Amino acid sequence: xxxxxxxxxxxxxxxxTVPVVSEIKFKNTGxxxxxxxxxxxxxxxxxxxxxxxFLGASGSGKTTTxxxxxxxxxxxxxxxxxxxVRTDVVNLVELRRSIGYVIQEVGLLPHMTVAQNTxxxxxxxxxxxxxxxxxxxxxxxxxxxxADELGNRLPHQLSGGQRQRVGVARALAADPAILLxxxxxxxxxxxxxxxxxxxxxxxxxxxxxxxxxxxxxxxxATLLGDRIAVFDEGTIGFIGTRAExxxxxxxxxxxxxxx
Amino acid sequence: xSDLLSFFAENSSEVLLKIREHLGLVLLSIVIxxxxxxxxxxxAAKWSKLRTPVIGTANVVQTIPSxxxxxFLIPMPFIGGIGPRTAIIALxxxxxxxxxxxxxxxxxxxxxxxxxxxxxxxMTSKQLLWFVELPLALPILLAGIRVAAVTxxxxxxxxxxxxxxxxxxxxxxxVSTVDSTVILAGALPAAIMALLIDGGLHLxxxxxxxxxx
Numbered sequence: 001x002x003x004x005x006x007x008x009x010x011x012x013x014x015x016x017t018v019p020v021v022s023e024i025k026f027k028n029t030g031x032x033x034x035x036x037x038x039x040x041x042x043x044x045x046x047x048x049x050x051x052x053x054f055l056g057a058s059g060s061g062k063t064t065t066x067x068x069x070x071x072x073x074x075x076x077x078x079x080x081x082x083x084x085v086r087t088d089v090v091n092l093v094e095l096r097r098s099i100g101y102v103i104q105e106v107g108l109l110p111h112m113t114v115a116q117n118t119x120x121x122x123x124x125x126x127x128x129x130x131x132x133x134x135x136x137x138x139x140x141x142x143x144x145x146x147a148d149e150l151g152n153r154l155p156h157q158l159s160g161g162q163r164q165r166v167g168v169a170r171a172l173a174a175d176p177a178i179l180l181x182x183x184x185x186x187x188x189x190x191x192x193x194x195x196x197x198x199x200x201x202x203x204x205x206x207x208x209x210x211x212x213x214x215x216x217x218x219x220x221a222t223l224l225g226d227r228i229a230v231f232d233e234g235t236i237g238f239i240g241t242r243a244e245x246x247x248x249x250x251x252x253x254x255x256x257x258x259x
Numbered sequence: 260x261s262d263l264l265s266f267f268a269e270n271s272s273e274v275l276l277k278i279r280e281h282l283g284l285v286l287l288s289i290v291i292x293x294x295x296x297x298x299x300x301x302x303a304a305k306w307s308k309l310r311t312p313v314i315g316t317a318n319v320v321q322t323i324p325s326x327x328x329x330x331f332l333i334p335m336p337f338i339g340g341i342g343p344r345t346a347i348i349a350l351x352x353x354x355x356x357x358x359x360x361x362x363x364x365x366x367x368x369x370x371x372x373x374x375x376x377x378x379x380x381x382m383t384s385k386q387l388l389w390f391v392e393l394p395l396a397l398p399i400l401l402a403g404i405r406v407a408a409v410t411x412x413x414x415x416x417x418x419x420x421x422x423x424x425x426x427x428x429x430x431x432x433x434v435s436t437v438d439s440t441v442i443l444a445g446a447l448p449a450a451i452m453a454l455l456i457d458g459g460l461h462l463x464x465x466x467x468x469x470x471x472x
Contacts, residue, residue, distance in 0.1 A: 070379055072375060072378060072379055093381050093382075093383050094381070095381075096378070096379055096380060096381035097380070097381030098381075101376070101379040101380055103372070103375075103376055103379070107372075107373075107376040108376075109373070109376075109377070109390070109391060110373075110395070110469055110470075111394050111395055111469040120380065120390075121380050121381065124380070124381055124382060124386060154469055154472055156469075156470070157472075170380070171380075180379075
């Protein structure tokens, strides 16, 4: 063996591109705070392009589990893998920039205009102002907002429904493969909520995102989820398709179906 | 009153000089204090261990009577002595507390939810500071600078006693010669200066607050 020659990276003769994986795997994942177990053990895999709804009462561990995905917290036992990479070893800033994150109300920066809020992730990624302006217009149109009319307004000058649309647009800005949504439509009235849900469904189907959607609303869960995971005291008590959810006689499911 | 006007007319160049000196003392000390206090306030907000020592120290400095502080500083090597330099150091020390405290309070007031949203979209802690925390804390921070500047106008009159010049020269000259016209020639411009600084910075504060847009 010729040990003298330097090791080179082989130039590949193949043209097949690496498939874009955006799956999320929880492997024996647990999270404890001050000795108290809040979540886990979780063992679940979310596949590329799938929408999984985390359903459960408040305090059941849905949001904590969501925050484990973009590394806002790290598991205290087991691991979380996002697109094949463990969150406890990855560069968290990069990971978070590759994931869209939509949360209730507070998510928009109050001192920035709608356009600035929408383009913020692109600004963090160091994109040019021309690209940002073009992309911001596209994104606002995607969520049915008039960029000319609303682009220069501040979030507090918008209606609740408009704010949530801006939140979704911002999360989609860098075209992330994964979208995390924490009760994004929780703070708007019922009629607006219904419209937003339908639009969200069309949008995520069209863009083929891997989505985790947290809610405590059963009808929202059955409308949006390819699969529904029912959280019960920090663990997943049930996971299955809409049809399986309707038929299941597990107590954690029947309790939600017939409150 | 007519005495005062004729005093201003007869001594206009000296009055203008004293106003300039006074304003110079206040502005320079506020700029230096801001440059020191804002990073200290940010540090106190970011690292909870620093909170008590930083704000506590600034608090202690604030409780020293201004005349005593000038007294302490005069015998100090390098920073002390007679003249405007010592006065500026004392004014800076006085201005620290309101600015540190308001920078800290402004950053502390930002909700954890907003901070988490910003981190969740991939901000580094430096970007969080520049894009979110400092802009949102700015109106409160400016209110601290305003308090410091207005207090500074008052304290600067006493700086005349250690040879720093300013409008205090008229006040103390008037006191020693029992001439109320000369006292007023220093006191009135100082009061107007304090009111103008207060009003001006208040306007800036309001303009920079997103809630008013």
